[in-house]
Amino acid sequence: MRTGAARLAAGLLVVPLFLTACSSGGDSKSDGKPSGGVSEGPAGGGGKNKPPAAPAALTITPADGAKSVETDGVFTVNATSGKVSSVVVTDADGKAVEGAASADGATWTPKAPLANGTKYTVVAKAANADGAEVTANSSFTTVSAAKTFDYAYKPDDQDGGTLGVGGVISIKFDKPVKDKAAIERNLSVVSEPATEGSWSWLTDHDGNDRVDYRPKEYWKPGTKVTWAANLAGAKSGDGTYGTKNRGGTFTVRDSIVATADLATKHLTIARNGQVVNTLPISAGGPSYPTWTGVMVVMDKVDGIDMDSETVGLGDAYNMKNVRYAVHLSASGTYSHAAPWNAGKFGKVHDSHGCIGLSTADAKILFDTVNSGDVVEVINGTEKQLAPGNGFGDWNVDWETWVKNSALAGAAQ
Incomplete structure (x- = not known):
């Protein structure tokens, strides 16, 4: 049963079902036992007739005709002395509302919030232990959304x-x-x-x-x-x-985990735990160190313009059509081809925070990873990527x- 929204306190609709039961009578016995209410079982056994089950009753909240009903946490159908057997809820267009009864059958609730500013019609049924059903009808209108x-x-x-x-x-x-x-x-x-x-x-x-x-x-x-x-x-x-x-x-x-070790200046790619490539890199230099921690591939594009002003670094660079760019953070971290850093891969970190590779190696990484794959950056000097910066979620314990x-x- 949902909680969290104020429930309407007045006007509950209760529909009881009263049952009657008959027991067969019998002739008076010479031994003085009263007739009726006792039947003899086979082979001398005997037992009392089963009493009728208590009548089932239904309560629909909110009350019939209610207005401005909250869309979430208010509407319920409850059965007493029985179980909810069916609930049909439809809007003015005849669209049905999905829902389910609780494990004990006592309560029915909608699967999702109701729509705002909508009139709903309810037809509910409950059955008691004898299978006798009772039906209740109601309608109400939900609150409009300002x-x-x-x-x-x-x-x-x-x-x-x-x-x-x-x-x-x-x-x-x-x-x-x-x-x-x-x-x-x-x-x-x-x-x-x-x-x-x-x-x-x-x-x-x-x-x-x-x-x-x-x-x-x-x-x-x-x-x-x-x-x-x-x-x-x-x-x-x-x-x-x-x-x-x-x-x-x-x-x-399949598991794809790339590990950029800033101490060794190499990036390894493992598929299902087995290393398949080791590539030399040149990551962020002393003035612009690369974030450490776990990054998750957000998307990738072969050919992107990179302007340092868009990530708060002034006019440090403005490069056109950067190849094999793999997006790793919302703040602008990528792995990408950096042919202008030829001779530095595996030797010197000299980027503005991105992970640079040769064009050929950048293509290998680009062709291997896709959305949701992992790039772990280790042994760096910068703090870990924040959880809200791209998908840095894995940096939270x-x-x-x-x-x-x-x-x-x-x-x-």
């Missing part, structure tokens, strides 16, 4: 239905989220095989509220992941409601990650 929020999300269709072992599910909001628990309760992730994971709230590189999901450890290759954000009608606080439901399914590819869930310690 303010709405939207959100961007990853992975999206551009990822082609697959993701690397370091891939995260990320939802970035265009407005501040005050009631983070109400939002998080309407997010779901199901993985096959089952994998321990958690949502966690953070601040994006551009200052927006964001909630990401990752497993405790890198995904196991072959895992199938289905996620959903049922946020149409979800209330983020201050009277602001979502308008869109989104979600998707992806399959985790698991205990802290879970604590930053709005539902930490609650059933999710």
